[in-house]
Amino acid sequence: MSLEAFAAHLGISERTLSTWEARGENITIRAVNQAALDTSLRVSSPDVHDRFIRLTEAFATVLHNNTDVADHEQPVQRHERHPHDGKQMALIDAGVYLAGPQNKPLWVPAFYLDVFPVTNSDYARFVAATGHQPPQHWPKGKCPDTLFDHPVTYVTWHDATSYAAWTGKELPTAQQWEKAARGVRGDTYPWGNQPTPAKCNSRESGIGATTPVSRYHSGVSPYGVYDLCGNTWEWTSTRTTPGRYELKAGAFTSPFARATPFAFNDAASTMLDDDTSFRCCKLQGVVT
Numbered sequence: 107m108s109l110e111a112f113a114a115h116l117g118i119s120e121r122t123l124s125t126w127e128a129r130g131e132n133i134t135i136r137a138v139n140q141a142a143l144d145t146s147l148r149v150s151s152p153d154v155h156d157r158f159i160r161l162t163e164a165f166a167t168v169l170h171n172n173t174d175v176a177d178h179e180q181p182v183q184r185h186e187r188h189p190h191d192g193k194q195m196a197l198i199d200a201g202v203y204l205a206g207p208q209n210k211p212l213w214v215p216a217f218y219l220d221v222f223p224v225t226n227s228d229y230a231r232f233v234a235a236t237g238h239q240p241p242q243h244w245p246k247g248k249c250p251d252t253l254f255d256h257p258v259t260y261v262t263w264h265d266a267t268s269y270a271a272w273t274g275k276e277l278p279t280a281q282q283w284e285k286a287a288r289g290v291r292g293d294t295y296p297w298g299n300q301p302t303p304a305k306c307n308s309r310e311s312g313i314g315a316t317t318p319v320s321r322y323h324s325g326v327s328p329y330g331v332y333d334l335c336g337n338t339w340e341w342t343s344t345r346t347t348p349g350r351y352e353l354k355a356g357a358f359t360s361p362f363a364r365a366t367p368f369a370f371n372d373a374a375s376t377m378l379d380d381d382t383s384f385r386c387c388k389l390q391g392v393v394t
Contacts, residue, residue, distance in 0.1 A: 193220050238268060
């Protein structure tokens with residue numbers, strides 16, 4: 107790559123890259139930039155790895171054991187129960203992840219994310235406590251017993267943000283959501299890189315409806331988060347244009363090809379449908 111292209115690849119300025127070169131062995135790199143470099147190397151081709159080893163084998167500070175690196179990079183699943191709504195939340199550590207179809211390194215601070223989407227049962231407690239309008243498909247405003255553990259649907263972005271505020275949480279950004287789904291290695295799907303429709307509830311499943319949020323155990327993300335592919339679209343806090351917000355996950359109504367965590371979709375904040383739900387997040391340090 108040229109200097110300009112490599113700087114753009116890492117998400118840094120050309121001036122910063124020139125400073126690194128000028129300092130040579132006296133270089134000191136910020137943690138976020140070191141993580142970007144490490145991520146870039148990790149996803150490079152085998153011949154790049156071999157060249158890196160040849161060029162750095164004289165330096166004792168460089169770790170060349172691929173097994174040790176892989177073990178270190180796997181996130182440790184840490185779940186805690188939120189004190190308000192009682193839902194399990196997964197800690198997503200601070201660091202760089204590979205974003206979008208181009209795998210651009212992005213830094214995201216640590217946060218907690220709901221392990222499961224908000225269910226009808228969760229939402230029923232919110233409705234009972236606040237008097238909020240129940241979803242339109244609940245008979246006489248009551249959650250059907252058969253849907254208690256399914257993701258709540260027919261909720262607008264405003265409904266979702268109201269629920270999040272009631273719990274003391276918020277909707278995740280599209281970047282937070284994608285990192286929780288793909289991990290730090292930039293996997294295409296929560297479970298890895300193999301396109302396996304059987305690991306989620308997409309149109310190909312033939313179910314034609316939502317499923318319980320804990321059904322797809324083999325489809326969890328590296329952080330132990332469920333339903334990040336398929337079942338229902340999920341609202342995020344990322345605004346795309348005035349009055350519209352990004353959606354993630356795909357749904358039982360959409361083809362598997364749209365379930366990749368980096369796939370783009372958005373909708374008007376007033377939209378509500380039988381295939382749209384949400385989950386909440388919270389910054390690290392507040393879920394104890």
